[in-house]
Amino acid sequence: MKKTTLILVLHILVFFHSHSQTTSQFNSESYRVTLPDIKATSFDKDSTANALIIYQHGKSWVNPADYKLKTKEQHKLKILKKEGFENATVKIYTYKKDNNTYEKVQDIIATTYNFENGNVVKSELRKKDIFKEEYNENFDVVKFTLPNVKEGSVITYSYTITSPFMFKYKGWEFQHDIPTLYSEYQTSIPGNWIYNIKLVGGKKLSTNTADLKRNCLEGPRGGSASCLESIYAMKDIPAFIEEDYMTTEDNYLARVEYELKTFTDFEGNATNYTKEWKDVDKELKTDQNIGKQLFKSIKLEDLLDAELINSPTTLEKAQAIYKFVQDNYTWNEKFRIFKDVSVKDLIKKKTGNVSSINILLHNILKESGYDVKPLMISTRQNGHPTKIYPVISDFNYLIVHVKIDDKDYLLDATDKYLSFGELPFRCLNQYGRLLNFNDGSEWYDIIPKKSDIFYSADLKIDDNLNVVGTIKSRITGQHAYDYRKSYFTNETTYVEKLENKSDDIIISDFETLESSKTNPVFKEKYTIEYAAEDTGDNIYLNPFFVTFFTENPFKLQERSYPIDFGYKDSYYYNVKLDFGDKYELVEKPKPIIVNLPNKEGKVFFFSTLKENSIILSLRIDFKQAVYPPEYYPYLKDFMKKVVDIQTNTVVLLKKK
Structure with missing residues (x-):
C-alpha cells in the first residue's frame, strides 16, 4: 500500500498567458489564497503543467492527553486546465488494525476559489459529500471532490488525522506528479520514541532544522519527556513523470520516512523494534511461514521417481528437480511471502503462492544433497529494500539459491516458461537477502545474464x-x-x-x-x-x-x-x-x-x-x-x- 494522503493523477498541457511572458506571482509562503493565486493562468517554470501545488504544510505531534499521534495537513493547489481536474478529488488512506483500533480523519475543510465577473467566488465542501469506504483489509479510504472546479480555480483543503499507531509515524511526500512550489513538514517526536529517519529521492532540503523542547510530554508519577522538533522543507520541486525503464516511483519520489527503532516507557522499560539482522535471522528461523516451512522434511519417494532419486547430485539432476516442481505445481499469482505459506497444502492442492512453491523446490534440492538457501527479495514494483537496518516488510518475494560445482544459480519455479537459472523480470531488482540460519544472512547481488x-x-x-x-x-x-x-x-x-x-x-x-x-x-x-x-x-x-x-x-x-x-x-x-x-x-x-x-x-x-x-x-x-x-x-x-x-x-x- 502506498503511504500517501493524496493521489495525484495528471496529464499535461501547454498554456501561455495571452498578454504576458511572466506568470503572476503565486503565494507559496502560506495557506492563504491571494488574488494573484486565482488570476494566474499558467506556470512558466513548467509550461506542460496542468495543475500546480502552490503550498502544502504538514505538522505531526503526540497529543499529551491520550498519547495519540496527530497530523494536520494543509494543501493549496492551482488548476490550470481541465486535464488537471482529477486533482480536485482527494483520497486519504487510513490504517486500521481492527474495528476498534484505527486512524480517524477529522475537521475536513475544503474550498474552491474562482474569479467570476470581477469577484472572488468561494464554494465550500459539504459534509454530505465526504465518503468513507473500505479499501482493503489494512486500509480504509476517505474521499471527497471539491465543488465548482473550473480552469483557473484554486482549491484548498485541510484535515487532521488521529492515529493510535506510533510505530507508523506519519511520513511526508514532498514530490508529486505535478510541480510543487513549497512543501513543509513539521514534526515533534518525544524522546520515548526513537525512529530511523530516512530521506528518499536524492533532492536537497531547503530547510532542515532540529530543536529540543523540554518537558513537552508528561507521564505518570511526574515523569516527562523532551521532544525533538524538526522542520523539513523543499522549494520548487519538479513534477515526477514516469518513463520507460524504471522501477517503482517509490524508489525515487522525494519524501521523508520513519521506522520505529525503540520505545521507552516512563518506567524506563525499553522495547526494540528495529533489530539487527542476527535477531531477524533468529525470528525467521522459527517463523511459521518461513523457517518452519524451510525445515519441513520431504519424502523424495512420494514425489520423484526412483531413477531420479538415485542419480548423482549433478547439474542435470537439479535441472530435472526444477522441471518437476515447475511442471507439477501452479502459482496462484499471489506473493504472500510471510502469509499462508504451506508446503503440505501445496503438495495436496497442486497450487500455491510464491513462497510455497519455491520453498518446496528448496526442500527437495536440500533433501537431495544440494547446497541450497532461500533468497528474500523485493520485486521491481515493490521498491528497493533498505540496507541501513532490517525492514522485513520491504521484502515481498522468495527465490532459491543453489550452488553446483562452485557456480551459483538463482531459481524461481513459479513460471512454466523460465529456463533453469533464470528469473522473471519482476525479480531483477539488484539485490536480496540470502538467508543462512547457521552462519547468518547476507546481502546478495542479483546479476542477470546478458x-x-x-x-x-x-x-x-x-x-x-x-x-x-x-x-x-x-x-x-x-x-x-x-x-x-x-x-x-x-x-x-x-x-x-x-x-x-x-x-x-x-x-x-x-x-x-x-x-x-x-x-x-x-x-x-x-x-x-x-x-x-x-x-x-x-x-x-x-x-x-x-x-x-x-x-x-x-x-x-x-x-x-x-x-x-x-x-x-x-x-x-x-x-x-x-x-x-x-x-x-x-x-x-x-x-x-x-x-x-x-x-x-x-x-x-x-x-x-x-x-x-x-x-x-x-x-x-x-x-x-x-x-x-x-x-x-x-x-x-x-x-x-x-x-x-x-x-x-x-x-x-x-x-x-
Missing part, C-alpha cells in the same frame, strides 16, 4: 522486383523468455503479430529451431516477400525488415532517476541483399559509430559492397543494466540515432 537478439537476413530481388529471402534469429536471456512465452502461449497469434508489423511484407514457412518452452535459446526462421518501391528505373527500399526500436523511449527534458533496463543486452542485425546483374547501387549508406560516455554503450552501423550484393550490419550494445541519471541526455541522443538508422536508411538501386 541477453542478445541476433537477426540475419539473406535476400535478393527477383524478376518481379520483389525482395524475397529468409530471415533467421537467435535470441538469448530475458529476450528469449519473452519470445518463448509469446510463441508457445499461442503459436498462431505469434505469427500473425509478426506479419502485422508491416502491411507490405508477406511471411511464410515459419518454423522454430531447437526451441522449447524452457530452452534458454529461442531460434526461428521464416521466408519473407516484400514489394519494393519502384519509380521507373529506380528502386527504393529500407533494408530493415526487423526493427528493434520504432521510437525513442526517452522523451523527457531531463530525468532525475536511473535508467534501469534490468539486464545488459545487445542487438544485432545483418542483412545481405543480392540485387543481381540488372541493377546497380547508387550510393552506399554512410557508416555510423556512436559511443556512450566511458564506452558504456555503442551503436555500430556499416555497409559493404561485394559484387552484386550489399551487406549491412547494425549492432547496438548496452553494457550496463542500470545507468545513472547523468547518462540520460546521452542515452536520449543514442536512442534517437538508433531509431533514425532503422527508419531512415534507404538503399537506392537503378537499372544498368
